[in-house]
Amino acid sequence: MNNNDVNNSLVLAWCLIVNQKNEVLLLYRREHFHYETPGGKVKLEECIDIKNPTLDELALAAERELYEE
Numbered sequence: 001m002n003n004n005d006v007n008n009s010l011v012l013a014w015c016l017i018v019n020q021k022n023e024v025l026l027l028y029r030r031e032h033f034h035y036e037t038p039g040g041k042v043k044l045e046e047c048i049d050i051k052n053p054t055l056d057e058l059a060l061a062a063e064r065e066l067y068e069e
Contacts, residue, residue: 010041011041011047011050011053012039013040013058013061013065014038014040014062014065015037015039015062015065015066016037017038024037025037025038038069039065040061040068040069042057043061046064047061
């Protein structure tokens with residue numbers, strides 16, 4: 001089983017970063033030719049119950065994704 005695949009679904013986390021000038025951080029994806037917010041797949045080991053993650057677990061996963069990107 002893929003570590004992100006739970007009953008054929010993915011658990012995703014993302015974040016919206018806004019600075020004091022109300023500018024939003026967007027990442028440009030060259031392979032897809034578009035912008036997106038930082039985020040990605042939640043890992044099984046990041047949640048006690050991957051089918052029902054808490055907001056704190058999702059926030060930590062989003063923070064990890066932000067630093068990875």
